[in-house]
Amino acid sequence: GESVGLHLPTLSVQEGDNSIINCAYSNSASDYFIWYKQESGKGPQFIIDIRSNMDKRQGQRVTVLLNKTVKHLSLQIAATQPGDSAVYFCAENINDYKLSFGAGTTVTVRA
């Protein structure tokens, strides 16, 4: 499954499929980006980050892609599991360690 556009609020994906969550950021001067996962009743949890001098970074089952030309960030989750159901936020570093968060995408994994 894939979310498209500036901020599609929900993404439904079949268990075992790959998920792609998209995010458009606003500040061309941003040099650091983070993806967070927020489960119900909890604070955001760090997933993966990427600096502006990179265009791809991989973690465990997750990959972040950065396209600075169009100011676009994506998070790919491989073999999506029920535990991946959550709201996912991208965040950009604006200055002095402050983060600006995107609208968020709710991911629901179908069994």
Next chain:
Amino acid sequence: SAVISQKPSRDICQRGTSLTIQCQVDSQVTMMFWYRQQPGQSLTLIATANQGSEATYESGFVIDKFPISRPNLTFSTLTVSNMSPEDSSIYLCSVDWGGGDTEAFFGQGTRLTVV
């Protein structure tokens, strides 16, 4: 990563009253921040809590409404003053150790309902 504890985890308050939220970190941190997350929405930065000096507020947030304290490198409080139903939100404490990467960590949040 450090353990970030917020108290209370949730509260229901009467309009016109004030609530103070505490954030305790189990190790010293450089930066502490307070965010607001309105129902079904993203996070908005309220202010940076500065140790030993007044907090730095973002546009749209003022000290009279959201006074913040940070007496040391492991603790901060946020007060939501003279509450109205519009203040019903999740309030989140975030910390950063500084250095090269801004990998901010969050507490579990305080879910506030104003009636």
